[in-house]
Amino acid sequence: MNTAIGPLHELARLYGVQTAYYNVLHQRRPASVNTLLSILKALGSSLERLEDIPSALRTRRKELWQHILEPVTVAWDGNLSSLSLRLPASVAEATLVCHLTMEDGECREQSYPARDLKTLETAELEGMKYEVKELRWKDMLPPGYHRLSVRIKGVTAETLVISAPSRFYHPPEGEAHRSWGVFAPLYALIRKRGWGSGDLSDLQALVSWIGDMGGNIVGTLPLLASFLDDNSDPSPYIPASRLLWNEFYLDIMSVPELENCPGARAFLASDSLQKEIEALRNTPRVDYYGIMIKKRQVLEELCRCLFATPSKRLDAFFRFIENNPTVEDYAGFRATRERHGASWQAWPQPLSEGIIEEGDYDESIKHYYLYTQWLMHQQMNSLLGTVQSSNVTLYLDLPLGIHPDGYDVWRERDSFVTGVTAGAPPDTVFTRGQNWGFPPLHPERIRHQGYRYFIAYLRHHLKSAGALRIDHVMGLHRLFCIPEGMSASEGTYVRYHPDELYAILSLESYRSRTVVVGEDLGTVPHYVRPMMKNHGVHRMYVMHYELASADTRKIIKPVPADSIASLNTHDMFPFAAVWDGTDIEQRAALGLINRATANREKRLWEERKRALVRLLQGKGFLDNTPASVEEALKACLAFLSASDAAVMLVNLEDLWLEARPQNIPSTTDDIYPNWRNKAGYRLDELCQIPRIIDTLRMVNQIRKRREPSR
Known part of the structure; x- marks a missing residue:
């Protein structure tokens, strides 16, 4: 066993798998042999047992050295000044002919005698000598995706060249300086005549209201295609x-078809449907399945009306x-799923292999999914019209995860690693770690x-997004991977190629004029935030996280100027629950922490709260009398509003002192109803509540000052 550890670790490094990592407490956590074997096999190594390591190691070394070029190359600011080529020593006297095909079709050619190129490294592998040569392309490149091919002695290699600005898109000076806005899960927004959850018209209304209040940004959770069958995770x-x-x-x-669709109008007006919709409105939580059934019945009728008669629509x-x-x-995928079952992995071939033909599904069901995507496209465009007219930025969220039985994994299966799931190691908030249950992207195949x-x-x-949050931005660098059948604490990290991913994000952010925000909470390697800063990626500043690890002598760090600042996130208890300490009691009741940990956290929180109160009093945001929850909320919002943060985001639910979290990570439906809580007030009511209006006016007034209050 011991003699195999060294070669196993070397093989892991060649695949970008970390053999150990440091946790949030800076303790070294080595990966077990079983963890490494399982992850290496999932990444494509021909490993079954320890005895296979020498052969797998030889194969991997040979594979890497026989690639003349990396599959992807980055040219920051158009400068392709250093390109490494791995060449057999036998061709060291030959001439390299390089063809660069630009994104717009323009072609450029340059030739280089290999002997004139600088030698960076030499190696010998199984009797074959190799040299790493440095090629310096002479011209500057325009932004874009270009293809560079290198031909030497009849052998051609190719690389994708990503020419990107070294810093991500930022609005012109002053255009988005000291912005503020609100965050709300769209499903939670309710209105008097709604269906029991929010829709895109509700998001439009929220955008208009916040714009009228002086706000500049509205954020929400991902709005992506989901499975909403009975018992599906929402x-x-x-x-x-x-x-x-x-x-x-x-x-x-x-929906425009409603005007000329008598069947849909009659169904909408029927007593039976109205009673069912009223029941959906009155449930304390969002009933995704129930709402979707009723919406679909109407949408299917509208779809039939569209197809019934030729029209401009x-x-x-x-x-x-x-x-x-x-x-x-x-x-086609969704229609096939309804006939053959929820998991494509159990479909018969060739369906499970991605080949679907007419007859494999009900055509009317396919029409429904085509129609609803078209309607979503139109209603998203309508939303964007309101966003622009209200001078508000739409802040969307790009999730790291994907459903293992979803369309993307079915169609793009080679882009994913099977046999492992993504997650996070234990930290101060999630003490048992997290298993997110989805397959990670394959770091090499996607290249x-x-x-x-x-x-x-x-x-x-x-x-659609004027600002985009990259969920778990550390995933651009590395991702915590957990072999199937193991606990979240038994995983380790797999590395990606951050330069390449940052380059794509930078190029695309410029082309779309979108600000990029990295969610950098939890266990953050020391090199992530400097790279974010170098490339102009906004970070997140969340007061709850800062307080959870704060020293009472310096209760809170200054808010970075490049941050999106907020009190909490959707994965945390709202402010009122944290301030009163009821979040600790609820986590203990759910079994997420034991009684000893709960008591220790209570003591620490009381100490930190006293220190925070002293800080807020010293800055004039609180007076010297005992603070109520509402007074403490306003003081903390004032503190963040007066900070250097580029954007200050208010969780809408905090404004009515909501105590229920939208999501408690690491819990399932039988423990807590995640992603289902409705807002405590209808949207039309929120706009009329004096204390909510006063708080937002306070935020607006402080943020509009010329200089932040230090």
């Missing part, structure tokens, strides 16, 4: 696809489908595909 962070929208958020009453529908082939492929899938789902979001 989490917005495991979508069926990152390439399409969720028809759950359609506003039925805004029908022509527009067909043009949309022709221009969006992914929508048609997705609709060989030219990051096609990554670029596609990124562009899907950037068409």
Whole structure:
């Protein structure tokens, strides 16, 4: 066993698998042999047992050295000044002919005698000598995705060259300085005549209201296509696809076909449907399945009306489908799923292999999914019109995860690693670690595909987002992977190629004029935030996280100027529960922490709260009398508003002192009803509540000052 550890660790390093990591307490945590073997096998190594390591190691070394070029190369600011080529020593006297095909089709050619190139490294592998040569391309490159091929002695290698600005897009000076806005899960927004959850018209109304209040940004959770069958997990962070929208958020009453569809109008007006909708409105939590059943019944009738008669609308529908082939492929997948079962992995071949033909599904069901994606496209465009007219930025969320039985994994299966799931190691908030239950992207295969899938789902979001949050930005660098059958504490990290991913994000952010925000909470390696800063990626500043690890002598650090500041996130208890300490009691009651840990956290929180009160009093945000929860909330919001933060975001639920969290990570439906809590007030009521209006006016007044209050 001991003699195999060294070669096993070397093999792991060649695959980008960490053999150990440091946890949030800076303690070293080595990966077990079983963990490494399982992850290496999942990444493609021919490993079954320890005895296979020498052979797998030779294969991997040979594989790496025989690639003349890396599959992807980054040219920051158009400068391709250093490109490494791995060449057999036998061709060291030959001439390299390089062809660069630009994104716009322009071609450039340069030739280099190999002997004139600088030698960076030499190696010998199984009797074959290799040299690493440095090629310096002479011209500056325009931004874009270019293809460089190198030919030497009849052998051709190719690399994707990503030429990108070294810093991500930022609005012109002053355009978004000291912005503020609100965050709210769209499903939680309710109105008097709604269906029991929010829709895109509600998001439009929220945007208009916040714009009228002086705010500049509205954020929400992912709005991506999801499975909403009975017993499906409604989490917005495991979508069926990152390439399409969720028809759950359609506003039925805004669909144009309703005007000329008597059947749909009659059904909507029926006593039976109105009673069912009223029942859905009155439930304390969002009933995704119940709402979707009723919405779908109406939408299917509207779809039939559209197809029944030739019209300009029908022509527009067909043009949309022709221009969006992914929508048609997705609709076929969803229709096939309804006939053959929820998991494509159990479908018969060739369906499970990604080959679907007419007859494998009900055509009317495919029409439904085509139609609803078209409607989502139209209603998203309507939302963007309101966003622009209100001078508000739409802040969307790009989830790290994907449903293992979803469209993306089915269609893009080579982009994912099977046999492991992504998660996070134990930290101060989630003491048992987290298993998120979805397959991670394969770090090498996505490179060989030219990051096609990554670029596609990124562009899907950037068409609509003025600001985009990258969920778990550390995933651009490395991802905690847990072999199937093991606990969250038994995983280790797999590395990606951050330069390449940052370059794509930078290029796409400029093309779409979108600000990029990295969610950098939890266990953050020391090199992540400096790289974010170097490239102009906004970070997050969350007061709850800062207080959870604060020293009472310096209770809170200054808020960084490049941050999006907030009191909490959707994965945390709201402010009122934290301030009163009821979050600790609820976590203990759910079994997430034991009684000893709960008592220790209570003591620490009381100490930190006293220190925070002293700080807020010293800055004039609190007087010297005991603070109520509402006074403490306003003081903390004032503190963040007066900070240097580029953007200050208010959790809408905090304004009415909500105590229920939207999500408690590491819990399931039988423990806590995640992603289902409705807002405590209807949206039209919120706009009329004096204390909420006063708080937002206070935030607006402080943020609009010329200089932050230090």
